[in-house]
Amino acid sequence: MEDPKESPERCSFSPEGRSGLSRRELLKAATFGAVAAASLGGWGGWSSVMAAPAAPPRRFSAVGRVVHARHPGVMVDPLRPDARIVREMMGRGLQELTGKGSLAQAWGALVTPEDVVGIKLNCTGGQHVSSHPAVVEAIIAGLRGAGVKEENILIWDRHPGRLEAVGYPLNLASKGVRCYPTESEA
Numbered sequence: 001m002e003d004p005k006e007s008p009e010r011c012s013f014s015p016e017g018r019s020g021l022s023r024r025e026l027l028k029a030a031t032f033g034a035v036a037a038a039s040l041g042g043w044g045g046w047s048s049v050m051a052a053p054a055a056p057p058r059r060f061s062a063v064g065r066v067v068h069a070r071h072p073g074v075m076v077d078p079l080r081p082d083a084r085i086v087r088e089m090m091g092r093g094l095q096e097l098t099g100k101g102s103l104a105q106a107w108g109a110l111v112t113p114e115d116v117v118g119i120k121l122n123c124t125g126g127q128h129v130s131s132h133p134a135v136v137e138a139i140i141a142g143l144r145g146a147g148v149k150e151e152n153i154l155i156w157d158r159h160p161g162r163l164e165a166v167g168y169p170l171n172l173a174s175k176g177v178r179c180y181p182t183e184s185e186a
Contacts, residue, residue: 069093079127083134090138104145113147118154123162133167140177155179 069089074081091103100106111117119139121131136155143153151174157163160170160181171179 065097067093067097081132081134083137086132086134087138087141090135090142094142103142107142107146111143111146111148113149115148116152116154117143117148118156121155121157121163121168123157123159123166123168126162127166130162130166136168150176151178153177156182158182160184 069092071085071089074085074089076082091106094106094110095101095103098106098109100109119136121136123130140153144150155168155177156179157168158181160183163170163179163181168179170181171177
């Protein structure tokens with residue numbers, strides 16, 4: 001038998017330094033064991049993870065569809081969009097995406113008045129790169145128009161200081177659109 005130190009294909013498991021299995025044989029055996037275990041339907045705690053969902057997921061009819069909204073006058077200056085034009089672009093794009101004849105119908109295709117809607121921001125890039133308040137305000141206006149209560153609209157990001165720095169005042173109260181950080185300043 002060859003010395004395990006000289007053979008890179010040999011694994012060493014026994015106290016004597018030899019197991020008799022090559023790495024390839026060990027991997028084959030482990031793979032066979034995993035396949036056999038999976039074919040048995042899992043063990044104990046695995047069964048709930050491996051079980052099929054009770055109902056198929058709801059599918060949105062426009063999956064895979066992209067709408068591109070443009071307007072040459074949207075930017076008042078390099079860092080500030082015209083909020084009115086942003087709302088117009090959002091509305092037209094949403095109507096195109098959903099195929100609905102009105103903005104209320106378009107938003108109604110996405111949300112119901114009973115929904116709780118979360119808007120995850122990205123404020124890491126500061127004012128130049130973050131989710132712009134004009135866009136978020138257009139989304140909130142559409143949600144309100146669809147009947148979603150302000151108290152059911154949540155805006156959040158990780159850091160409170162960053163939220164405020166890019167134009168999102170914190171609102172931790174139970175009234176109005178709430179704006180929360182997920183972490184506190186340390």
